[in-house]
Amino acid sequence: xxxxxxxxxxxxxxxxxxxxxxxxxxxxxxxxxxxxxxxxxxxxxxxxxxxxxxxxxxxxxxxxx
Numbered sequence: 001x002x003x004x005x006x007x008x009x010x011x012x013x014x015x016x017x018x019x020x021x022x023x024x025x026x027x028x029x030x031x032x033x034x035x036x037x038x039x040x041x042x043x044x045x046x047x048x049x050x051x052x053x054x055x056x057x058x059x060x061x062x063x064x065x
Contacts, residue, residue, distance in 0.1 A: 009035040 028036040
């Protein structure tokens with residue numbers, strides 16, 4: 001699942017997760033408004049779910065404890 005930032009004229013911005021293969025949403029899931037589109041930029045990244053990811057996995061070298 002990928003996270004996308006969408007904008008609605010009435011509701012504002014919101015982050016929505018859906019498959020990369022799915023088409024971009026065109027109707028706001030909150031108010032049903034038609035002026036709803038995916039925004040460029042925003043919260044692009046990977047969401048780590050499940051076990052196996054630790055706080056110490058991505059520490060910078062030389063960081064004080």
